[in-house]
Amino acid sequence: MTAGPGDFQSLHYxxxxxxxxxxxxxxxxxxxxxxxxxxxxxxxxxxxxYTRTMMGFLLxxxxxxxxxxxxxGGGSLAKFCYRQLPASRITVLENNPYVIALRRDFQIPDDDxxxxxxxxxxxxxxxxxxxxxxxxxxxxxxxxxxxAALCSxxxxxxxxxxxxxxxxxxxxxxxxxxxxxxLAARISRSFSGNVLEIMAAEKSNGxxxxxxxxxxxxxxxxxxxxxxxxxxxxxxxxxxxxxRVSWEMSHRINHDTA
Numbered sequence: 001m002t003a004g005p006g007d008f009q010s011l012h013y014x015x016x017x018x019x020x021x022x023x024x025x026x027x028x029x030x031x032x033x034x035x036x037x038x039x040x041x042x043x044x045x046x047x048x049x050y051t052r053t054m055m056g057f058l059l060x061x062x063x064x065x066x067x068x069x070x071x072x073g074g075g076s077l078a079k080f081c082y083r084q085l086p087a088s089r090i091t092v093l094e095n096n097p098y099v100i101a102l103r104r105d106f107q108i109p110d111d112d113x114x115x116x117x118x119x120x121x122x123x124x125x126x127x128x129x130x131x132x133x134x135x136x137x138x139x140x141x142x143x144x145x146x147x148a149a150l151c152s153x154x155x156x157x158x159x160x161x162x163x164x165x166x167x168x169x170x171x172x173x174x175x176x177x178x179x180x181x182x183l184a185a186r187i188s189r190s191f192s193g194n195v196l197e198i199m200a201a202e203k204s205n206g207x208x209x210x211x212x213x214x215x216x217x218x219x220x221x222x223x224x225x226x227x228x229x230x231x232x233x234x235x236x237x238x239x240x241x242x243x244r245v246s247w248e249m250s251h252r253i254n255h256d257t258a
Contacts, residue, residue, distance in 0.1 A: 013096040018105055025106065027074040027099075035141065036074025036106070043107040044083045046237060050172055050205035051076050053198055055238055056245035057135045057168045058226040060211060064088050064134035068162065070122030070150065071140035072099055075108035082115050084230045090115045091131070093122040123149040126158040134164050139172040146174070151183045156190035159210075166214040175199060175206040184208055196249050201241075209245075218250040 016035065019026050024047065027036040037047045046052045054077065057064075065088065067081055072094035081090055092115075094100055100119060109115055118125070122140055125131070136159055140150045149155060151173075159169045171187060173180055184206070188195045191210040198207045209216060226242055227235045 013098055015098040016096075016102065018102065025074075027102065027106070036076055038074050038076065038106050044079045045233070046076055046080055048076065049202050050200035050207060051080070052238060052241040053200045053205070053207045053245065054137055054139070054170050054172060055080070056198065056207070056209060056242055057137070057170050058238070059221050059223075059242055059246055059249075060168050060209070060216065061135050061166075062226045063229065066091070066131075066133050066135075066164075068131060068133035068136040069093065070136070070138045072103075072108075072117060073139065073141075074106040075103065077137055077139065078115070078117070079106075079108060080234070082109055084234050086114075087229070088114070091133075092117045093120045093125050095119065095121045121149065123152075123155050123158070126155075126162045131162050132164050133162055133167055135168050135170065136162060137170045137172075146177075146183075151179075151186070153186045153189065156187050160190050160212055163212040165212065167212045169208075169210040169212075171208045171210075173206045173208060175204055180206055196245075198245055198248055216249060218246060221246055221249075 014029055016027050016029050019028060023040060025038045025040055029035060039045050039047050046055065067088050067090045069078060069090065069092040072078065072092050078090060078092050081088060094117060097119060100117060103117065111117060138150060140147060163169060173183055184197055187208050187210050191212065194211050194216055196209040196216050198209070200207060223239070223242055223246060227239060230238065
């Protein structure tokens with residue numbers, strides 16, 4: 001389902017570009033906006049702070065059977081999950097064929113029985129295919145920001161339907177965008193208020209966690225269990241961030257019930 005070079009002429013997508021500095025390779029639509037960054041000698045590591053925050057879903061779903069992703073970018077999350085969660089199947093939806101064409105530049109593995117990168121509009125795919133994801137990661141941006149189709153009330157309603165019981169939605173939003181409060185409120189509405197907002201370490205991204213059918217609560221969380229399937233380096237990379245997400249959740253729950 002991946003578009004070939006011959007198909008590009010009939011498609012109206014912005015073409016990204018790649019920058020390299022020897023230690024890393026990054027994906028951009030404009031010089032002022034970083035879409036993705038990969039460490040050249042450790043391509044599977046999560047180098048950008050918000051991607052580590054998004055992996056907070058492990059606190060609630062430490063062993064997901066099926067992970068869905070909307071937005072491929074440089075494949076940071078796809079590569080990390082593919083390497084660190086060997087029991088998980090991963091479906092990535094990306095509508096920009098120019099982004100998919102850079103797959104090898106960012107060392108994203110070929111499709112196999114565990115990984116599929118599908119050239120598709122993520123919002124339409126949820127409506128058409130009715131998937132059942134244990135985790136759905138939404139990180140879809142283009143040169144204008146977040147497409148309207150990926151932040152409508154209908155879209156977040158469809159995300160709820162696309163999750164299995166106790167499934168987790170994780171959405172990356174620009175924290176300083178004027179529509180941030182509106183979008184976070186839409187997610188909360190779709191999930192009946194069962195959401196948690198966490199600012200990434202550098203404060204430029206707001207990550208919204210939402211869960212279907214089961215409350216986002218600290219009582220069932222085990223940091224050790226959330227990290228147990230990861231390789232040692234990945235555990236060291238993620239442990240501080242997962243601990244922070246857990247603390248933030250516990251602090252807010254205690255504050256709200258005080």
